[in-house]
Amino acid sequence: MITLKSPKEIGYMRRSGMVTRDLLLYLEEKIRPGVSTKKLDEFAYDFITRKGAKPSFLGYAGFPASICASIDEVVVHGIPSARRLEEGMIIGIDTGAILDGWQSDAARTFLVGEVSEEKRRLVETTRESFFKGVAEFRSGGRLGDISHAIQEYNEARGYSIVRDLVGHGIGREMHEDPNVPNFGRAGHGVRLSVGMVLAIEPMVNLGTWKVETLDDGWTCVTADRKPSAHYENTVALTENGAEILTL
Numbered sequence: 042m043i044t045l046k047s048p049k050e051i052g053y054m055r056r057s058g059m060v061t062r063d064l065l066l067y068l069e070e071k072i073r074p075g076v077s078t079k080k081l082d083e084f085a086y087d088f089i090t091r092k093g094a095k096p097s098f099l100g101y102a103g104f105p106a107s108i109c110a111s112i113d114e115v116v117v118h119g120i121p122s123a124r125r126l127e128e129g130m131i132i133g134i135d136t137g138a139i140l141d142g143w144q145s146d147a148a149r150t151f152l153v154g155e156v157s158e159e160k161r162r163l164v165e166t167t168r169e170s171f172f173k174g175v176a177e178f179r180s181g182g183r184l185g186d187i188s189h190a191i192q193e194y195n196e197a198r199g200y201s202i203v204r205d206l207v208g209h210g211i212g213r214e215m216h217e218d219p220n221v222p223n224f225g226r227a228g229h230g231v232r233l234s235v236g237m238v239l240a241i242e243p244m245v246n247l248g249t250w251k252v253e254t255l256d257d258g259w260t261c262v263t264a265d266r267k268p269s270a271h272y273e274n275t276v277a278l279t280e281n282g283a284e285i286l287t288l
């Protein structure tokens with residue numbers, strides 16, 4: 042069941058979204074060769090709690106950290122560890138906060154130092170495709186319009202779309218209905234209406250769309266171990282159109 046949010050509730054989500062937005066800006070400053078992903082997670086935990094919010098990922102289905110840290114071929118759900126960033130890596134950081142009972146969820150893929158043209162373009166295209174999706178998030182449209190726009194933009198540039206993982210509704214819960222796939226048919230799916238809040242999150246691979254989960258039960262990697270990028274924001278549909286709450 043899709044729960045629509047009132048303007049007042051979206052106001053709460055906007056405040057939660059600002060915590061997650063500011064956290065990602067803060068972490069971007071910390072990204073450099075030599076820093077461990079565990080250290081980034083500590084920065085995140087401290088930042089979120091200092092804001093009076095709660096890290097929504099920590100303990101979610103047993104996840105052990107406040108961020109997912111997904112390097113190169115890791116698509117999503119990388120667990121922070123002692124591994125240190127190196128020049129040329131790309132790292133997806135996905136995180137979220139709960140403020141006054143309301144969730145926000147966002148991800149960026151950051152470049153570590155000088156990165157190959159191939160990876161840089163993958164990261165840029167993934168981010169751009171998110172905005173193509175948001176442009177279709179409008180009252181009276183269909184969910185498939187968003188999915189199709191994201192798929193088309195990436196596939197036209199030779200990339201592939203992860204099928205096993207999708208975006209989602211968000212509100213008091215991190216994962217609410219509906220599922221928001223990054224592939225689909227325009228003109229199909231549930232009708233979009235004011236009050237919907239969605240986490241729109243393209244996950245885009247350089248090679249095959251196929252993914253695997255490692256033995257830790259979390260880390261999702263590309264089947265061919267080629268790089269993958271992720272970009273996500275929490276987006277509300279208001280009377281004035283789509284409003285990105287985490288940017």
Ligand code: MG
Nearest residue numbers: 146240242273
């Ligand atoms: Mg999400």
